[in-house]
Amino acid sequence: MKEMTPPVTRFAPSPTGYMHIGNLRTALYSYLIARHGGGRFILRIEDTDRERLVPGATDIIIKTLADTGLHYDEGPDVGGEHGPYVQSERLGIYKEYAEELVRRGAAYYCFCTKERLEQLHEEDATGGYDRHCRDLSPEEVERNLAAGMPYVIRQRMPLTGTTGYHDEVFGDISVENAELQDQILMKADGYPTYNFCHVVDDHLMGVTHVVRGSEYLISTPKYVLLYDAFGWERPHYVHLPLLMGRAEDGTVSKLSKRHGAVSFQDLLADGYLPEAIINYIALLGWCPKETESEFFSLRELEELFTVEAVNKSPAVFDYEKLLWFNGEYIRKLPFPVFCEKVAPYLPALPENMNREKLLLLLSTRLSKLSEAEEKIGFFLSLPAYGPELFPNKKNKVTPENAPALLALAEKTVRGMDDFTNDALFSALSAAAEAAGVKAGAVFWCARIALSGQTVTPGGATEIMEVLGKDESLARLGKALTLLGA
Numbered sequence: 001m002k003e004m005t006p007p008v009t010r011f012a013p014s015p016t017g018y019m020h021i022g023n024l025r026t027a028l029y030s031y032l033i034a035r036h037g038g039g040r041f042i043l044r045i046e047d048t049d050r051e052r053l054v055p056g057a058t059d060i061i062i063k064t065l066a067d068t069g070l071h072y073d074e075g076p077d078v079g080g081e082h083g084p085y086v087q088s089e090r091l092g093i094y095k096e097y098a099e100e101l102v103r104r105g106a107a108y109y110c111f112c113t114k115e116r117l118e119q120l121h122e123e124d125a126t127g128g129y130d131r132h133c134r135d136l137s138p139e140e141v142e143r144n145l146a147a148g149m150p151y152v153i154r155q156r157m158p159l160t161g162t163t164g165y166h167d168e169v170f171g172d173i174s175v176e177n178a179e180l181q182d183q184i185l186m187k188a189d190g191y192p193t194y195n196f197c198h199v200v201d202d203h204l205m206g207v208t209h210v211v212r213g214s215e216y217l218i219s220t221p222k223y224v225l226l227y228d229a230f231g232w233e234r235p236h237y238v239h240l241p242l243l244m245g246r247a248e249d250g251t252v253s254k255l256s257k258r259h260g261a262v263s264f265q266d267l268l269a270d271g272y273l274p275e276a277i278i279n280y281i282a283l284l285g286w287c288p289k290e291t292e293s294e295f296f297s298l299r300e301l302e303e304l305f306t307v308e309a310v311n312k313s314p315a316v317f318d319y320e321k322l323l324w325f326n327g328e329y330i331r332k333l334p335f336p337v338f339c340e341k342v343a344p345y346l347p348a349l350p351e352n353m354n355r356e357k358l359l360l361l362l363s364t365r366l367s368k369l370s371e372a373e374e375k376i377g378f379f380l381s382l383p384a385y386g387p388e389l390f391p392n393k394k395n396k397v398t399p400e401n402a403p404a405l406l407a408l409a410e411k412t413v414r415g416m417d418d419f420t421n422d423a424l425f426s427a428l429s430a431a432a433e434a435a436g437v438k439a440g441a442v443f444w445c446a447r448i449a450l451s452g453q454t455v456t457p458g459g460a461t462e463i464m465e466v467l468g469k470d471e472s473l474a475r476l477g478k479a480l481t482l483l484g485a
């Protein structure tokens with residue numbers, strides 16, 4: 001029966017102030033499992049670690065999910081029948097369930113002082129808690145509570161046997177119970193630990209598939225013990241493969257800042273498109289069967305994504321590949337959308353410059369939007385260059401013939417009113433033919449003169465169309481002076 005009900009998944013980030021690419025992948029896979037199965041996707045904010053709170057962090061999470069199109073059915077800003085969706089607003093719920101667990105004998109009050117615990121730690125840093133309060137008599141517990149002694153609530157772990165569960169990606173996982181610490185469920189300040197409250201929430205919110213990073217793979221036996229103690233049905237577990245980065249020396253380690261930008265915000269600021277990022281990270285740990293294509297819109301991913309095709313081997317984040325994807329996505333943007341997206345990356349353009357033609361030139365030539373400024377720098381100010389740029393074997397340009405080729409270009413252009421690419425191209429081609437020289441040689445010389453560089457977005461006539469007549473003639477004239485013509 002369980003298999004038949006539509007999946008309910010959640011994304012449960014801690015508000016850290018930025019969206020790590022690994023977290024975004026977790027959100028994406030969680031979203032896709034829900035959508036593929038026609039189920040529900042929930043956003044829950046896990047903010048019970050009060051020391052690590054960052055103001056505004058929840059907004060970043062919400063904005064990232066909006067930017068990437070990962071819409072959730074329930075969440076802090078959209079509401080829903082299982083709210084509130086921020087853990088710090090659910091403290092009463094956790095207290096109630098922790099006390100229920102004590103009544104069931106699966107948890108206990110612990111009154112150990114900070115000093116005692118520190119002492120324990122000093123004696124044996126790896127030993128953990130010595131279960132000192134595990135068997136206090138009910139009377140003693142009552143007395144301590146009545147006296148207002150501070151306490152935590154700990155999970156009473158079984159001392160023998162093993163606990164196991166099935167993970168949909170990693171298979172069967174089990175641990176020796178003797179190795180499990182009597183971990184804290186409720187802290188002295190009344191806040192629950194992640195270890196406890198996420199289980200309560202997942203149950204109360206009807207989550208059927210817990211999707212998260214593989215760092216939780218090994219602690220999940222502790223969580224299934226909580227489900228069992230409450231008599232709740234365990235969810236399916238889907239732990240995702242590690243995300244790795246490759247350093248310059250070829251070594252591979254957990255993806256971090258030393259490998260490049262690791263937050264969604266940083267990638268956006270660097271001119272990556274959300275849809276390219278989503279497409280690329282979908283492939284970090286998931287490999288679609290029955291198709292060779294690597295390009296998937298979010299809708300297509302919803303259609304295709306299955307947990308069976310998630311693999312457990314670590315995925316290496318390849319910045320080159322992301323850049324390539326991004327370029328492909330930029331080229332697919334409708335032109336008006338491209339103009340809008342690239343605008344923040346452009347410097348102010350001179351008034352007489354043909355902005356639209358410039359953007360057309362750029363629109364097919366960027367791998368990321370932040371390359372725009374560098375690519376068009378020469379339009380705004382002509383870089384310093386020397387006569388050695390003109391000679392070119394392929395186009396048969398030599399130091400000797402360059403001045404005449406350039407003079408031909410200048411003279412032709414000077415007589416023109418129609419400064420469109422087509423008109424300029426025809427006129428220069430005709431002039432070259434009439435003079436008995438290669439058109440390519442004329443275009444080459446003109447392009448060097450117009451840009452001061454040998455590689456440009458667009459050819460000579462396209463550049464002139466952008467620069468306009470006055471600026472084009474000024475640059476051609478300057479080059480003639482440089483060549484001593």
Ligand code: GLU
Pocket residue numbers: 011012013014046194198211212213216
């Ligand atoms: N708040 C946890 C984190 O950000 C969530 C882990 C989970 O999904 O259960 O890592």
